[in-house]
Amino acid sequence: MNNKHLSLRIVEAFRQVLPADKSSFVPLHEPAFKGREWDYVKECLDTGWVSSVGKYVDRFERDLADYTGSPFAIAVVNGTAALHISLLIAGIQAGDEVLIPSLTFVATANAVSYIGATPHFVDVARDTMGLDPYKLEAYLRDIVHVQSNGQSFNRITGRRIAAVVPMHTFGHSVELDYLVEVCERFGLTIVEDAAESLGTFYKGRHTGTYGKLAAISFNGNKIITTGGGGAILTADENIAKQVKHMTTTAKKPHRWAYDHDQIGYNYRLPNINAALGCAQLEQLPEMLHKKRQLAYRYEAIFAQVEGVEWFKEKEDGSSNYWLNALLLEKPDEQLRNSILDFTNDNGFMTRPIWTPMHRMAIYDHCPRMDLSVTEELELRVINIPSGSDLFHN
Template sequence: MINDEKLTLLVEKIKEVLPKKESIPLHEPSFIGDEWKYVKDCIDTGWVSSVGKYVDLFEKKLADYIGVKRVVAVVNGTAALHIALKIIGVQEDDEVLMPSLTFVATANAAVYCGGVPHFVDVEERTLGLDPYKLNEYLHEIAIIKNNQCYNKITGRRIKVVVPMHTFGHPADIDPLLEVCERWKLIMVEDAAESLGSFYKNKHTGTFGKISAISFNGNKIITTGGGGAIITDDEDLADLAKHLTTTAKIPHSWEYVHDMVGYNYRMPNINAALGCAQLEQLPKFIKKKRELARKYKEALRDISGIRFFEEMHFSKSNYWLNTLILEKSFELKRDELLKALNESGIMSRPIWYPLHQLKMYKNNPKMDLSMTEKLSQQIINIPSSMGLWRGSNE
């Protein structure tokens, strides 16, 4: 039986945190800096496409902020992850370990390389890959041959593990790195959602050999579309830049290509938008963390609802604020979603687990009991920077 009183209380408590508007989206961009100035400069000078000063500037500023040697800006986060997996050596029939509880692009990027997504479980405390369960699983199904990891059941090589930092909350990276070392795996981080998030005072995306970030319109900063490959490996960065610019050999007028490349270049006009957004990133993170604090305070006395918080070893950008529905809560997820959305508060469930999608249902997978449990418990609530009702600072 639905407890209407508790439902009403929850909706009202969320409303207390939010501005008094008829409709509040889940996450929208905020343009409060020099976005128009930089974009107008592109238009005025005619440098709107794949060449221009803002691409180089955006890559440099982003590398400085994250703390890596190189950034390669591309058209979206999926393209960034595709190229990262490709140049790290994912080949036809290689298995790529990844959470089933992630956005579909994580799996798609592996398939673009001819790889096989192999789904592993997540842990409740971080929503990221469970390193301990993964290690036990590999003891059951994997073997080391010629200093490489192979699946004893399928016979395929297991090449890479891809942790994803869910909703901006860092996965527990150190034990995952130990698993990678033990099982001869390469880590490629899907940091699409975690720009501005830190694990043990080090930015996400800097632990793997190479990683990917997204700047889609709903991310913490946006370039309209857009993504980036990040790495400390200069050779990998040079190869990523070459492949994403159609593998064209530099020349003043000739068009000679030496590899099968991809037209994944970020246009200058998008990079201009990104430069302005990046200048606002510290302010955005401050606002989002304050919004998360307000949600936590507002919901603390409602039994059966847990506001998801960062772990002690991490600092999250709180990209999407998250509620966990616990067993004692009498409302069903879909009824809660209906109540929130009908109140003008756009809310959504987490992504459908990838191992349950028709194109991936026959892929290799471990026990995914936590994934399946969390997929029914998680709700995202409005998280835009502009929702913070503090000072104008």
């Protein structure tokens, strides 16, 4: 099958699944406002409660904790800020190494760099596109020296390896049970990058509840949005208090005095954004239903298209299918690019997966393991239109 023929078959498949209006461009993922967003935001405007204090911030945190099953949720300005603070609270220090997948959005690596720590890139599994705990374990046995205090040090660089940051790619959960075992064995803290996985469960338990802390994103392209926004999940009450204090410029409570007892960050989510989030969270079950129906339709249609396979959740998880993905049969940059050009030219937004971190000039000096699966997937993955409003009965 030549490149043009496969591209044409993919566009024909899109036309069978997606809305019939051929005059419009179908985006990759856009927000849907079908609930009480206008009412809640208008109340903030009417009352003047638009900044980082207000009833909607408190409600959004409670609702998010209830939905995820996390005892505590703290709302912040974006997912990157959530990850930054999570790493700081987890005890990551300048000079440490933090294990992260090379196949991730750049914010994962950037949050590590903000602290002065070094991203250490590890490979992913083909069946999740997220961090591979089995390959990680074998790698750590080769390069790590575990000291008597239980801390792991890189034999090559001499630096402490302090944490692991699994990222749940496109809403598909990493194999968390075994990752927890590996991290316990090597004394590594888990901080989950759950930016993309609100509504995703692994063995019946929500992602973001396996690590010491977790970061979620509510950017405009996520499954629900607060415009910009994020949240930190934790099961530890003391940690939750630390997070709230640090993200509120570390200001000590007082009626009028300005006293800050540590370096803090102005990272709290404004009430007006939280109002939007409350309305969105009310609709999350319906959004998830529509996204799964869209995914099932894609699965059926692309089963008939030779040359690509649709990426499916594993049996032990329930994905939010934030972004649906096609996989080419084999790595082929020319074919991938020709499909991207043809689909976008024909009104359907598609995108490649991220450029792996180890191939970026800003991170190409960082330590890394064998990244063969990452490099393979870079040339096989194509994201396709995935918005919840694209499903129609």
